[in-house]
Amino acid sequence: MLEEVTIKNFAIIEELTVRFTDGLTVLTGETGAGKSIIIDAIGLLIGGRGSVDYVRHGEERAEMEGLFHVNSSHPAREVLEQTGIEMEEDMLILRRDITNKGKSICRINGKLVTLAVLRQVGQSLVDIHGQHEHQDLMQPEKHLSVLDRYAGKKISDTYNDYLQRYRRFTKLKNDWKKWQENDQETANRLDFIRYQLDEIEKAELVPGEDDELEKEKYMLSNGEKLYTQLGHAYESLYGEGRGMDWAGLAVTHAEEAASIDDDMQPILESLQTTYYTLEEATFSLREKMDAISFDPERLNEIEARLEELKKLKRKYGDSVTDILAFASRLEEEIESLSNKEEKLGEMEKEMHETALDLQVEADTLTDLRKQAGEKLAEDVKQQLQDLFMENADMQVRVTPASSGVSYEWEQGVSVFNENGQDNVEFLMAANTGEPLKPLSKTASGGELSRIMLALKTILSGYQNVMSIIFDEVDTGVSGRVAQAIAEKIYNVSTGAQVLCISHLPQVAAMADTNLYIEKQEQKDRVTTNIKPLEDLQKTDEIARMISGVEVTELTRDNANELLSMAEKIKTNS
The missing domain is CATH 3.40.50.300 (P-loop containing nucleotide triphosphate hydrolases)
Structure with a gap:
């Protein structure tokens, strides 16, 4: 409390x-x-x-x-x-x-x-x-929620099942409507995405080639500088009086020392290993220098290809991989649009099956509301007798809803909305001999107070x-x-x-x-x-x-x- x-x-x-x-x-x-x-x-x-x-x-x-x-x-x-x-x-x-x-x-x-x-x-x-x-209480659109609260769990469980199917049905119908675009729009869309796919396919893209080309372009653009630095490194090691000569001389002296002192053996082995490693590195530097080519035509080719990729990236993705993924989606859409009739048939079949299930839940919901409405009307009349409206009569009228999402069957049209297929309205006759009419046309202020209190008294037991x-x-x-x-x-x-x-x-x-x-x-x-x-x-x-x-x-x-x-x-x- x-x-x-x-x-x-x-x-x-x-x-x-x-x-x-x-x-x-x-x-x-x-x-x-x-x-x-x-x-x-x-x-x-x-x-x-x-x-x-x-x-x-x-x-x-x-x-x-x-x-x-x-x-x-x-x-x-x-x-x-x-x-x-x-x-x-x-x-x-x-x-x-x-x-x-x-x-x-x-x-x-x-x-x-x-x-x-x-x-x-x-x-x-x-x-x-x-x-x-x-x-x-004077607004009929509020009466349905009052009735559902009164019915409690019996209706809430059925309603939750209905709502789940209703949302599935509305999604299917919306998707189906999108597929029902006119033929000209579909044709225009097909022409456009085929043009896009053709442009991508003509480029003959290779995954990751943009990164490889950028790397090669950098190497070619800096080839002369690279050759110069490799040459300096090579000359520092190879040649008369250079690094390799001094390293070889150090190995010779170490061999003589090792013949005298056995403890020198590990040092000798280390020097020998270093010498051979330097010798191998020298050969590698020479091979690298010989492999460097100053090819302006190749550089032009690379720059032209990168410019082509840049234009495609502006249209279709941030990388070659993204562009290829976009092309894959285009292929799927072309296939879908090309098989529109088949796809529509599948969607219509699924929508029909969902509508059948939805109708069953809606009918169950309607039956439960009618049963609950009869019981609520009797309970309210009993409460009103205690409030000196002994001759009052009440009816909960459940009628088909007129607004919502429609579905056409062979036997007619069904209308569904988030609440089911029902409109609910409370009808009242305050005195004997009067016809049942909507509350807004029959109840005075004092009568409304008593009706509301009667409803609250009843609903308090269900809340x-x-x-x-x-x-x-x-x-x-x-x-x-x-x-x-x-x-x-x-x-x-x-x-x-x-x-x-x-x-x-x-x-x-x-x-x-x-x-x-x-x-x-x-x-x-x-x-x-x-x-x-x-x-x-x-x-x-x-x-x-x-x-x-x-x-x-x-x-x-x-x-x-x-x-x-x-x-x-x-x-x-």
Whole structure:
């Protein structure tokens, strides 16, 4: 669960630390005090979309940090293991900073992570339901994801199989479309790459010849200098009074010395070896000098060939090896384009087989959604009865999708998209005798609040989130409906931590913990503060919510009555 949140320099909040407990926590306070701002900060902490507008005026950055207690079986642990983040004593710390330049910095247990990782972990811990979700409920395109969440693993496994085949199918179809270029484009392409290949083949390239030619060119260009240096080396060794004569004389003297002193034998052998080595080197120098030729024509040939290779390199690759590899690819493409019809036939066969598999998965997905839709409709109707919409009727309509990637069969055309082949829409009739219509055409604000709460109550049992946040879900209701909503929210809190912003005294009375949010002016700046309410303070706050202006003994009596009723409901639940 969410144990603590620290918020700094966020909107009108200068610095605020809020500690939460399990059960139902209700946040109350005057309009504009900053209740929703706290929820906005938590939303950013778990990966919501950030903005520089959240940074308090005059500050460099807004900072949000949350402490969570995560049990050993929670799915977030798998993500943490994959990213190499360790946990101690089941504690998890999320932190996010947003600078006034728009940069977002995310950390989990002190380790820098991407926003995507923060969102994946954070949104598995907390589910925030705000007033904007009423608008989502009015949009049919959002209904499919609600239904799939309700169906859970039964649909998710089938959907993953479907998605894998869908991506394979779309790739095959895109490749097939590329091959369906008109004949003129194909002919032009063939002419062009044949010209390229012909140019390369006429050059009769040899792997590595550019390096060999550069080496030979260098030798020819420096032949005279090389001959001169070799001549000096040769003359230093060979000739009367030169190195070889002196070396031979040293060997003769050493032989005489060795005939007198046996210890000279190793030295003699070393001198003899050196003499023969020098003699061999002298012969090699002579051969090298004789082999050197000053051939201007060969140098011209080499330079012309290198210039030809240079032109080819500008077009086809950085080296002769790269050019030959490019030529090999051209040959493959020519073969492919020349056998276009055969290739298209193979691709069409593979695409057809993939489409067959895809259709099977899509049909299975549709059947599962229809089954889940019937069950969801019954569950919602049951929940709505508890919320005094006894005569409400609901239907989850699953119809074929109209947009996506199409495939034509003999019997018709199938349309696939990333979600399958289905459009999902919730239909509702709020009263007896009314026809089923889309929510956007039937539900009032108060009815939408009750429908959304019914869905949240149902879905909370299918989610792994430890904390659920309701941001003014009681909009547009009062009286006995308000009491029913309060009891429903409390029931959700028996299975998960619930944080709720509310203006209803009935909801505040059901709370296990009451937090009061107030706006104060300090040093010509407005800031938000929060304080837990003790018993008498809780009574006064509920009395204020009842009266709207002044707390009187009568409103206190009403508040105490609500608290007593709430206590009885908790005891009996």
